[in-house]
Amino acid sequence: MDAVTVTDLVVDRGRRRVLPGLTFAVPAGQVTGLLGPSGSGKSTLMRAIVGVQRVRSGTVTVLGRPAGSPALRDRVGYVTQAPSVYADLTVRENARYFAALYGKGHREADAALTDVGLGGAAGQLVGDLSGGQRGRASLACALVGEPEVLVLDEPTVGLDPVLRVELWDRFHALARAGTAQLVSSHVMDEAARCDRLLLLRDGALLADTTPAQLRADGRSQDLEEAFLTVVRAREAVAS
């Protein structure tokens, strides 16, 4: 079953057309990677899915309802690229506030902090944390709502490799429990960890594939190289 369906989505930001007409779906119970270089429209697309992006035309349907519907707000979790937590609150106070907004209690807040490895830093002010820790605090504030759809904009930037692996294990555990996840990244080495891949370039979908399929199409075990081969093949066809 598809958790998110996007049909002919067109988004303008200022005078620039960022998304010229996208169509794809994000299935439930899987981690879908949204990969593309900086400026390819990943964040804009994610904002459209959580319902805070002004949309020119097209439809975005999440769990059977128009994106941003009031009924979706406790079923969709969103983590922005820059950590969006309160710097002048402690990690625990942040988690408890967002937990309360989703109708959850202190227990869930503490569990979410443990999940992202911040149990030991719960009493610290977010403003005193490192960049990576802030990002994890921000992630915990979305996990705490136990959403059915989780939209994560570059959640692993600046994390040490051990933590990165732990977080990906966490994402896969959530997927097994049925959560649909859309995770953006601009580095291809994250692509291998996704169940499915959406490759975005200049707002256009270059490929809707899986890591295995991309390796086969690009005739390389290295996903970065496979991606380049696919892009070049496309551009050769276009010109």
Added chain:
Amino acid sequence: MTSATHLSPRLTSTTAARVLRQLRHDHRTIAMLLVLPSLLLGLLHLLWKELPSIPGRPDTFDRVGLTMLGIFPFVVMFLVTSIAMLRERTSGTLERLLTTPLSRLDLLLGYGLAFGLAAALQAVVTVTVATTLYDLDVAGPVWLVVLIAVLDAVLGVALGLLASAFARSEFQAVQFMPVIVLPQFFLCGLLVPREQMAGWLEAVSDVLPLTYAVEALQEVGRSVAATGTMWTDVGVVAGAALLALALAAATLRRRTD
């Protein structure tokens, strides 16, 4: 669109508690909120202390000081709120909140409640200091002065929330203070009695909410018992604050470019 008006008392109070918690971590701001109005009022007290009073006219400090008890919380809360809201916007927390079950009105009322409580504490301190240390004479009950001061603070919060919707940068947000606050201060009847103003200026002052706040304080200063005019003024200020909150909720866009 309907979610702007879907109210949840639980989420409103949760948000108010969060805002107060943020304040609690900022000790210097708390100290300034509580002490600064009293110090400034003390300066005014010293300024007029040596001047002989004119028989039959109220003491200048009694008149100006009492009005200031309403103007300080209005100005301070306007500034604090505009900055707080701008921080929500630039830190990305506002965008995040808009994706949660928290409605826009819950968020704004949460701010109003939190800063209203802070203002109540501030008013109790300032009014107590003014009436004991500075011998400010108020004919009416002191609790009414506190009530009006808190209402003025809530009006400041509401206008601050509304103004912050139009501020795109910190520089703009700070400059909304003179734009929104100073004309109301000039025309409220403290500098020049309203009936001595040019007709059109008086008409302008008729539609500015601070005018009614100041008139309410002057009524309490003059009359032992609460007057009907005072209650009407209180109602106008409260209504203006609610209107500003509703407008702020309507102008806060969930979807942006």
